[in-house]
Amino acid sequence: MSSSPASPIALTYDDDGTGLPIVFLHGGWLSAESWAAQRERFGDEYRIVAPDFRGHGRTGASDAGRYSIDLLAEDLDALLDDLGIDEGVICGLSLGSMVAQAYAARHPERVRGIALAGAVQTFPPVSMPRAMKRLFTPLPMVGTSLAMAGSGATFRSLLSTIRPVTGGPWLARDPAVRDAALETVENVSSAEFKKTFSALYRFRPPELDGLSVPARVVYGEHEAPPVKRQSGDLARALDADVHEVSDAAHLVNQDNPREFNEVLSGLLDEVETNP
Numbered sequence: 208m209s210s211s212p213a214s215p216i217a218l219t220y221d222d223d224g225t226g227l228p229i230v231f232l233h234g235g236w237l238s239a240e241s242w243a244a245q246r247e248r249f250g251d252e253y254r255i256v257a258p259d260f261r262g263h264g265r266t267g268a269s270d271a272g273r274y275s276i277d278l279l280a281e282d283l284d285a286l287l288d289d290l291g292i293d294e295g296v297i298c299g300l301s302l303g304s305m306v307a308q309a310y311a312a313r314h315p316e317r318v319r320g321i322a323l324a325g326a327v328q329t330f331p332p333v334s335m336p337r338a339m340k341r342l343f344t345p346l347p348m349v350g351t352s353l354a355m356a357g358s359g360a361t362f363r364s365l366l367s368t369i370r371p372v373t374g375g376p377w378l379a380r381d382p383a384v385r386d387a388a389l390e391t392v393e394n395v396s397s398a399e400f401k402k403t404f405s406a407l408y409r410f411r412p413p414e415l416d417g418l419s420v421p422a423r424v425v426y427g428e429h430e431a432p433p434v435k436r437q438s439g440d441l442a443r444a445l446d447a448d449v450h451e452v453s454d455a456a457h458l459v460n461q462d463n464p465r466e467f468n469e470v471l472s473g474l475l476d477e478v479e480t481n482p
Contacts, residue, residue: 213269213270213271213272213273213274213278215278215281215282215284215285216261216266216269216282216285217285217286217289218258218259218260218261218266218282218283218285218286219258219259219264219265219266219267220239220256220257220258220259220286221239221246221255221256221257221258222254222255222256222290223246223250223254223255224249224250224251224252224253224254224255225253225254226252226253226254227253227254227295227296227319227475227478227479228253228254228255228256228292228294228295228296229245229249229253229254229255229256229295229296229298229475230256230257230258230283230287230292230295230296230297230298231245231246231255231256231257231298231299231303232258232260232283232297232298232299232300232302232303232304232306232307233257233259233260233263233264233300233302233303234300234301234302234303234325234457234458235301235302235403235404235407236263236358236362236391236392236395236400236403237263237264237388237391237392238259238263238264238265238391239257239258239259239264239265240264240391241300241388241391241458241460241461242255242257242460244460244461244464244467244468245298245460245464245467245468245471248464248468249468249471249472249475253475254292254295256286256287256290256292256295258282258283258286260279260282260302260306260403261274261278261279261282262274262395262399262400262402262403263395263399263403264391267399268396268398268399271402272402273402273405273406274402274403274405274406275406275409275410276305276306276308276309276406276407276410277309277313278406279302279306279309279406280306280309280310280313280314281313283306283310284310284313284314284317287317292317293317294316294317294318294319295317295318295319296318296319296320296321296322296474296475296478297310297311297318297320297321297322298321298322298324298471299322299323299324299326300324300325300326300458300459300460301324301325301326301327301457302403302407303324304323304324304325304326304327305327305330305407305410305412307321307323308323308326308328308412308413308415308441309410309413311413311415311418311420312413312414312415312418313413315417315418315420318418318420319420319421319478320420320421320422320474320475320477320478321418321420321421321422321423321445322422322423322424322425322470322471322474323422323423323424323425323438323441323445324424324425324426324459324460324467325425325426325427325430325434325438325457325458325459326424326425326426326434326437326438326441327434327437327438328412328437328440328441329410329411329412329437330407330408330410331433332431332433332434332436332437333433344408345408346401346404346405346408349361349401349404350401352364353397353400353401354397357393357397358392358393358394358395358396358397358400359389359392359393361397361400362389362392362400363389366378369431372431372432372433373429373430373431373432373456375429376429376456377429377430377431377456377457378456378457378458379456379457379458379461379462380427380429380454380455380456380462381461381462384458384461384462385458388458414444415441415444415445416444418445420478421474421477421478421481422442422445422446422447422474423447423448423450423470423471423473423474424438424439424441424442424445424447424448424449424450425438425449425450425451425452425459425467425470426438426449426450426451426452426459427451427452427454427455427456427457427458427459427462427463428451428452428453428454428455428456429454429455429456430455430456430457430459431457434457435451450470452466452467452470453466455467
């Protein structure tokens with residue numbers, strides 16, 4: 208484990224188009240490719256930036272022994288500096304929603320608008336005293352599973368614990384979306400999976416009451432109830448509308464891109480009419 212705080216690293220990213228920047232932040236163990244439908248829809252009107260977080264996709268592993276959501280947010284800040292982007296709309300899903308929250312709290316002057324999808328304030332999305340959370344941490348169990356079975360099997364095992372809560376597929380309703388996500392997870396090394404899981408588990412939600420920008424909170428019709436509850440709490444903190452997208456699960460932007468894009472389009476219209 209690193210004995211000193213890790214520094215931001217250079218992320219691999221997509222950067223296309225011109226106009227108001229929209230920064231898309233992917234979910235845990237996925238990649239920038241998960242935003243393909245949004246890039247196609249908005250790429251002619253906006254500048255689209257979609258990075259792969261450290262430990263994910265083309266960015267790959269880093270030397271840091273421990274990750275945190277704040278570290279991922281500072282990676283993002285360094286990237287936007289490099290790209291000469293002073294401000295933009297931040298759109299994050301799941302893990303990306305946590306990074307978006309952290310980024311907005313740390314750098315509110317750089318956020319023109321924010322969209323949080325499949326958004327949570329804690330992982331798992333249930334209230335738990337910090338002492339209890341440390342005592343009953345699943346990290347040793349996850350580490351054992353990763354050592355014995357690898358990232359893909361560990362992720363499937365985690366999915367199996369959520370299914371009874373939702374009564375059906377939680378990750379995605381569309382089998383093709385689910386299969387593509389699982390294939391992406393398979394390509395994440397066990398070490399990087401564990402560091403990302405630890406960052407998710409240790410995340411402490413920032414105060415967002417002072418963020419006065421247009422905002423939307425979005426989740427799928429078949430999202431897990433605890434995620435819906437925390438999304439509602441986030442919407443109240445942001446004074447934002449909540450949108451439930453039909454026939455969609457956690458990967459809401461891929462399950463029903465048409466309806467998701469309509470919500471995002473409404474946010475962008477509001478941002479551009481309120482400079």
